[in-house]
Structure formats: structure tokens, C-alpha cells
Amino acid sequence: MSGAVHPLRDNQARAVAPERSVWLSASAGTGKTQVLSARVLRLLLQPGVKPGQILCLTFTKAGAAEMSERVNAVLARWVRLKPEELGKNLLAIGAPVDPATQERARTRFAAVLDCPGGGLRIDTIHAFSQWLLAAFPDEAGLVAGTRPMEDRDRELLARQVLQTLVVEAEQVEDVAVLGPLAMLSERMGPDGVRLWLMRCAEAREVWQGTGAWQPPMHERVLRLLGLESDASETSLVELCAEGVFDCEALHRVQSANAAWGTATALKSTTAIADFLGASGLGRVTAAGPLRDALFTQKGEIRSLKSLEKCDPGYAAAAEAVAASLGALRERQALLALADLLTPALELGRRFALAWEEAKEREGLIDFDDQIRRAAELLTRSDIADWIRYKLDRRFDHILIDEAQDTNQAQWDIIRALTGDFFAGEGARGEAMRTIFVVGDYKQAIFRFQGTSPENFAIARQHYAELIDALAAGDPDRELLKLGLGRSYRTAQPVLDFVDRAIETIGARAFGLDSEPEPHIGDGRPGLVTLWHPVAGRGDDADDDGPEDWLSEPEGAMANRIADQVRVWLRDGFPLVKGGTRNAGPGDIMVLVRKRRELAGLIVARLHAAGVPVAGVDRLRLGAPLGVKDLLAALRFSAQPLDSLSLANLLVSPLIGWSQEELLKFGYRTKGVPLWDHIRGGAHPRQQETAARLLDLLWRADFEPPQALLHWLLVGPWQGRKALVARLGHEVHDPIDELLNAASAYASTQTPSLVGFLAWFDAGEGELKRDADGGGGLVRVMTVHGSKGLQAPIVILADATGNPDASPTRDLTLTEDLPGGGGRTVPMPPLRKEEKAGPVVDAENTARVAERQEHWRLLYVAMTRAEEALFIGGALGKREKEPAPDSWFARLAPLFENEPLADPIWGAVSEWGARAPAAPPTAAVEAPLEAGLPVWASAPVGDEPRPPRPLAPSAAGAEQGADPPFPADTARIAARRGVLVHRLLERLPDIAPNQRSELGRGWLTRQAADLPAEEREALLASALAVLSQPAFADVFSPSALAEVPLAATVGGVVVAGTADRLLIEPGRITVVDFKTTRRPPSSLEEVPESTLRQMAAYVAALQVIYPGREICAAVLYTQAPRLIVIPEDLLAARKTHLSPEPESFPAPSVE
Structure with missing residues (x-):
């Protein structure tokens, strides 16, 4: 994120006022995330508000990450903005621009980083519940080591x-x-x-x-x-x-x-x-x-x-x-x-x-346990009052995003958190306490996850009554109810079509009490197109065609979508948002109502047409063909007589047989395993394949599953390359997830091939792609998965789907409780004749709710489009026209113009107009695929330099193996040296008359296991050094202690820590401490290793401080004695370093 702040308009600006509690109804594309972020920024700018007092709850991890990134990017940018630019930023969000506010704005980023937990608490409700349970595990009844499922x-x-x-x-x-x-x-x-x-x-x-x-x-x-x-x-x-x-x-x-x-x-x-x-x-x-x-x-x-x-x-x-x-x-x-x-x-x-x-x-x-236990902590636990009190002292401002998708248990948590905001001690005198809720009833589409938009309306009434009662008639303190209707995403013609659709279908069909306000969008061109539905071939059609196992109408629909997208990319489809241009693959999003066969077919047809396409947004890990092929190899490895797995492996890209080859070389006498037949065959194709399979079986006897998968993918078989060539780049993600699954299995189980296959089959994971942004690929996903996303061109690929085709699932009956309320009792799937009485009533109620969500799903789908919306679908073999309550049937009457002939769809109807053609651009011919450069396949030579930075302290060490165990005397000497170094680092900053007492106390804490006599000897050694007048400059306040140095000298990275560094205008002095018990008495007795170490220091400092004189000395603490090493002596030890170093100057530390 760039950290840019966009000016807020109208109700956006009113909603971010930090002193009011706000209930915001935000239609699709109206910038609610921007408003939420601005609200957080305004709160942070308020005097007395700390980052830890703000809690933001979102519906998805992606939403939480996006909001956190936006806020942190703005705060980080504010630190370095010029005053006039910072003032413009503050004005954009309605904040004061006085010097005090600007100064506070510049410090908010540091305040957020210093906040307990490392930043603002912007969480999903599940993540917050995890945090709450982790904070109070005993009170929640959790045993040690409990982890999320x-x-x-x-x-x-x-x-x-x-x-x-x-x-x-x-x-x-x-x-x-x-x-x-x-x-x-x-x-x-x-x-x-x-x-x-x-x-x-x-x-x-x-x-x-x-x-x-x-x-x-x-x-x-x-x-x-x-x-x-x-x-x-x-x-x-x-x-x-x-x-x-x-x-x-x-x-x-x-x-x-x-x-x-x-x-x-x-x-x-x-x-x-x-x-x-x-x-x-x-x-x-x-x-x-x-x-x-x-x-x-x-x-x-x-x-x-x-x-x-x-x-x-x-x-x-x-x-x-x-x-x-x-x-x-x-x-x-x-x-x-x-x-x-x-x-x-x-x-x-x-x-x-x-x-x-x-x-x-x-x-x-599990997730339900987390929500339930968190709610119990705050509402029904014996210590709920205490926990609410602790949290009440922490959170003063709570913001809830996507509130329409919050279920009752989650609302219980929110109500408990805010229960004391507006009453009694919770008001905390004059302290400002607010709640900010944003949602849209029209976008409540997650009923299958237990959410209910009715909870959204009930919560709104609850907070309105609570806050308005506290306001005591003061309108400036009542709950501020606002709506956002201006879309910054979608063109006005498309929004007009959305409004007409809501009007025609009826607001109550969406579950709304009244007609919503008309949408307002940008005045750029917009187009809505209705494609003539794709019909089946009828009962008389030939059923012996290729791929007859697929749904023929849906296969035809996928083919036509692929043809249409290819034409757009070839001939150009003009777009105007962000500048006139032609659409690319990343501008196209294909949406389906449910995750069924059609989505996979569309991906396959687009790939076959040469269109860059991402895989479907979510699928079972065992479903992708690439995963099935790899699993077939593993199953054959575990059981070579499994002829079905071997047949699957043979015709997969891993082996590469065709179906004809399988029939030719695999046909055998009944009862003979396929593996026995192939390895006994005389044809070269059989013998070659048998050799490859024997290699696989040999490795399977020794390799764990993850290693075997790696060998299949990047070893001699080059499985990844073969799978990508056949199935496209979208196969990468499933393959990587299969490798992750094998790694996860190995981390919890004793690895074995049979064990992994049983583990994998027992519970396939779900692969979820990050579809945000597109990455230059056509995106294919469900409408549910598209929530929060957008695209210039959106295709509704199954708008003809019949909402009555699927039976009502997960029926429940409500048992009335004596004290009021009810208990929900699940019902198993029932046949039609078994449903009676309250079951029929419950089913009818559920059907009404499902139908309302059916239309809300349509609203979400239509509002993903920025400039162009295309509506189509396929009919079943026995269907003559779309079902009456399908999206297609209810939207078709809105197209009043005569249908236009179309080479792909036969006929299309249009609403609005396509954008003007983009300026022609010079055609760019794709270059011929070039071979790899020579260096790509040449063997890598030996590294001429050490792979790690050269440490000056090791520059003179002999090259050889370390002894298996250091001697006790060596360990004692090393520890003695560390302690003396630390004393010489700390004591110079202490007044001379206090050094003895404080040094003795520090040694007592850090080396209590050493005898008192030894500690006194160490202290005496350090004090003797500091008492020498000759060393005064080295330990003066202007000298630096424990200074890290790094420089590249002749291609060698030299990195180390100087014990003492004195920086003067024309000279740099570097001193290294040595604590050996038998120090040299003269320069001639200084060890060669020490001379090489100091030479490396000097070479690095010459790079960092070019043009200055560098002086080097060694201070032997036992004597104490300071030995200055002349430059000519050091120069002779620099032969292992280049005389012309590559310089990466560090900033001056003067």
C-alpha cells in the first residue's frame, strides 16, 4: 500500500468523526474500508487515545490484513511528510491541522509499534476469541497445550x-x-x-x-x-x-x-x-x-x-x-x-x-468452541464481571466490519465487550467511548455459515436504544445512523441496471423493509449484456461423443466463454477506468453461484484456448488432476498390483502414455496384474516404462512421502514441468499444497507411504487461492469467494441456475424453553412424505430465507463489475427456458432493446454502451522462444570467497577442525574474557568513585557461581585499565563501545565488532581488548593472528572512513598494557584483501 489518503465525501466524512458512535450502512463499492481506516486514524489523533484502546473486528483474515496495512502505511508516511503535505492529509480525513495534531500524527506510527502485541488489534472475531482465551485460559477451562483445530x-x-x-x-x-x-x-x-x-x-x-x-x-x-x-x-x-x-x-x-x-x-x-x-x-x-x-x-x-x-x-x-x-x-x-x-x-x-x-x-x-467459550467468559462465566472489567479498562473504541455476516454468538461477544460502554462505571467519567459498525443488509450471503442478517437489524435496534437512552435527548450524543450510496467502483449505467433489478424483483425479496436509496456512481460508460442461454442437445442427441461424461450444456457454456474471452483479448475490449486501454486477462472475473463442475470446465477451456487463467478459488486438495496424478504414483509405489492406479499413472503427464498406447501395451489376459504384464513385455515402450517404474519402486522403499514427491517433481521424471505443460500454471498451487500436506503429516506422524495415503484420504484439506488482484490472470470463483473483490469485466456464468433445484439443508426445529427463548434441535434429511406440522413450517421459513439470500447473492455478483457485466448460463437437457426464479429469468425483461446477432451466442441483449475504442497500439510480435543461455546449464565453479562474512577476530585462525570438546581451561578463559569486556564496556560511563561498588554488584549478579576471589580479580583487572592516564582518550565519553563494523573489501565482506572506537576529525582509533593471562611485553611478541585481525579492522575502516588516518592498538587488560600497531606492520598482513576495495560507505557516526 502506498499510504495515500483520499479525501472523504459527505457521509464518509461524517462517519469518521471520532466522538460519535456510528451505525453505517454501506452499499457495495462505497469505500467502507477507507472509511474504517480513516476512523481509526481519527481516533489515534485524539488526545488521550492510545492504540491499545482500539479494537477492530472484521469478517475475514484478508479484510483484517488489508485494513491493518492501510492504517500502518498511512502512519508510516506521516512520519516523513512535509508539514504542508501532512496538513493536506489531515484535512482529507477531516482532522484538525494545528501543530499539536501534526506532531501527534508523526508519533502515532511509533506508538502503534510500541503497542502491546506489536500493533493495533485488528482481528477476525475468531482471532480475537483466540486472543481472549489465551489471556484467560484457566477461566475458560482450557488445559495446557490446547490448540485450534x-x-x-x-x-x-x-x-x-x-x-x-x-x-x-x-x-x-x-x-x-x-x-x-x-x-x-x-x-x-x-x-x-x-x-x-x-x-x-x-x-x-x-x-x-x-x-x-x-x-x-x-x-x-x-x-x-x-x-x-x-x-x-x-x-x-x-x-x-x-x-x-x-x-x-x-x-x-x-x-x-x-x-x-x-x-x-x-x-x-x-x-x-x-x-x-x-x-x-x-x-x-x-x-x-x-x-x-x-x-x-x-x-x-x-x-x-x-x-x-x-x-x-x-x-x-x-x-x-x-x-x-x-x-x-x-x-x-x-x-x-x-x-x-x-x-x-x-x-x-x-x-x-x-x-x-x-x-x-x-x-x-474448533472455531465454534472458540466463539462459545469466549462468549461464556464474557456473559455466563462466574468471573465474567472481572474479565469484562479487565477488558473494559483496555478497549474504549470498538469497530465492527461486515456486521451483516456476524452470527448471534459473535454478537454476544460484541455486546459483552460494549455492555459497560454506555452505562455505570463503564462510562469512566469524561472518557470518550464509541462503537462503530459498518455493514450492508443487501450483502448478507453467508447463511450457510450460521449468519443471519436479522441479527444485524436486531443489533442496530439494541445499540440505538442503549446509546439514545444515555444521550437523554441530546441529538449530538445519539447513535449516528448513516448510509453510503455513492460507488467508487462501478460505472453509473451498471448501477442503474442494479437499481432496476432491485425494483423489479422487489425490495422485500431481498429481505429489505423498504426500497434502498438509488446507487450513485461514476459517469463513465458502462455495459450490461445478456447472452442467449446455451441449450442442451435434447434427448435425441448422440451420447457417444467425446467427454460425454461431462454435462453437455455446461461444457458448451465453458467453450463459449473461452471463445468470447479469447476474442476480447485478440480484438480488444475497451476500458476507461484509469485511462483508456484494452482489457487484459487480469481484468476479467468469471463468477458462478456454486462450486460445481462448471468452474473447472471454464478453467480448462480457457487454458486450452491459450488464455492466462488462475485455477478456481477454492477446491478440495485431492480434486486437481495434477494432485491425482501424483497420488496415483504414490498409490502404485505402495501397492504395485493396484492396476487402476498404475493405469492412471501411465496416462498421466508423469509417464505420458496415450489412451491408445494403454490399450495397445496394457491389454492382457484376465487376472494378470497390469504391472506384471508391462515388466514382462518385449516392446521397447514397455521396457522403458518398466525401468522408470522400477526406479520409483526402489526409491519408495526408502524415501519418506515428501522426499518421494520431490523426486517425482524435480528428479529425472521432471514431473512438475510435465504437469504444467499439460495442465497449465494453475497446477503449481495444488502441487505445493500437496507437498505442504506431506510435510504436515511428517511433523505429526511417523512417515510412511501407506500411512500418508491413509492420512490424506481420511480428510482432504481445502485449497484456497488468494484471488485478490488477479495477477494478470482471468479469475474463476464463486460469488461468495468474490466478496470484497472487483474487476472491470464480470461474467455471471450460471445465471440460469434454478434455486429450487437444491433441497433445503440443515433443517432445525426450535424447542421452547420455560423461561423464554428457545433451543435449536437439528433435523436429519427427510423425505417429502415424512415432513409434516412444524417441520413443514420450518422448511417454509428456511426456503424464504434461502430465496432472499439468492437475490442478495445476485446483488453481490452484479456489484463486482466496474465497467461491464455479462449474464449467461446453460439450460438442462430437458429445460426449454430458464427457471422462473433464476437470475436470468428475472433480469431478462429489463433488456428492452431488440436482441443483436452474435457469432458466439447467437443473440445478445444490451443495456448501456461499450466504452469508446482504445487508441491503436503497435502490435508486438511474441519473440521466438529462445534457448537457455550457456551459463544456465554450466556447472557452478568453486566459490572463490568464503560464503559467509569474514570476521576479523577469526582472520588469523588456523584452518582445521575444531576439537570435539573444548578444554575446561579454555571455557573458563573465554568466560573470563567476556566478563572483563562487559566491565570495560559499562564502567567508563560511571563516576570513578562508584565503579568499584557497582562493578562488584554487577559481577555478583552475572557470575555468582565464580568464587569471590576470582570476581575480585576480574574487577581489579578492569579498574586497573581504567585508572591508567594513558588510556584516558580510549575510555572518554566521545569514544564508542562495542561498535559493529561491516565493509566489502575486494569482494570479501568483513564484519566484526570493535571493542572501542574513537572518532576524531582527522583520525580513527580502533582498540581491541585481550584478556590473556600472559600478555606480550612488546610489539614483537604480539601473535600473528592478532596482527591479521587488526589488519582486517583497519581495512574495513579505510572503506567506511576514506581519507582519514586509521590507528590500531591492542589493550591487554592483565598488564594492563596498550600496544600500538604501526601501519606498515598491518599493511603486510592485508595481502589476503584486495588493495582496491569495493566501497559501501556507512553513514558517519560522529
């Missing part, structure tokens, strides 16, 4: 807990576990069972705490479903009894059918007679045939027109009968559902408790 940890532990549960149940034949498990496995498969059990584990409040669910649960399940706790089949008999069942209406229906007299009527009268003639459970049994005789499967009255001729009131009578039968059928369904739910929930409870025990045993805590 990663996704792979979660999957592996879930499998382990389920496996243990099954094994223990089988050992004792526990039907309470095995029965429900078998029943659920038949209904939803093993993966579905595990997902259901994990949902039960997440519903922790159901199984623990006051009023927790305990077996037997049947009565509680009945109450949950709206039935009496003792409801049974007896209640069904009651619903069929006279006076409850509308038998009068049934007799009238019987009479009308008898009067009609047809075969159909006779069947109906017989069914009615059977029902009326039965009693007890017989009537319950007869109700089914009665329903089938009188009504269709859809519940419509049979032969209504004919029967109304016999009895004009037949419809009313039949509807009364239908109501009675409906009540009976619903009660039957609810009783059957209770029989299904009871064992499913009891099994869920067993798993949930085992899951909690396993997490505690392994010392793991």
Missing part, C-alpha cells in the same frame, strides 16, 4: 470418534447405537451419517447444560413436533371418531357418488362404506384407500365437474373430508417422524458427547 484435524477426529463408537457398540452388541446407525446409513449413506452426526456435535447446547436432552427422548421429541408427550396410535383413532371426523360431509360425498353411478363413483362409495363401517384402528387403516378414491396424488378432487352436477355443494363437502383426512395424515406422519427422530437424536447425543471428550483428550478446540 484445523479442517483436516476435524475430519480425521470425526472419523476416529465414529469408528470408536461403532467398534465399542459391536463389542457389546449395543443396539441403541447399531440400530440407528444401520437405519441412517440406508437412508443417507456413510458420508451422510457422518455429516448428520457432526451437526449433532455442533448443537452442543442440546446435549449439555440445564434442561439438556437425555435418553429416553421419545416424549420430548413428541413435544418438539407439537404433539402430546403421550401421543400414540390411540390419538389416530380419536381423529377418525364421529364428531371429530366430518362424517356428515362424508355421507354427502357418498350420496353424490351413488347418484352419479359410474364405475369410478362405485369405487368411491365402496371406500366410503368401508371407512364408515370400520371402527378403531380399522378406520385408520381404511383412511388410505378412502383418500385415494376421492382425491388425486396432488390432493385435487376427483371428477369434480361431474359430481357437482349431482350435488352443487359437493366441492365444499369434499374439502371438509379432505381436511379431516389431512389432520389424520399429518398426525400419522408426525408419529412416524417421532419414531425416526428419537433413535437418530439419541445416536447424535452419544456421538456429540464422545466428540467433546475426544477434543479434550487431544487438546483441540
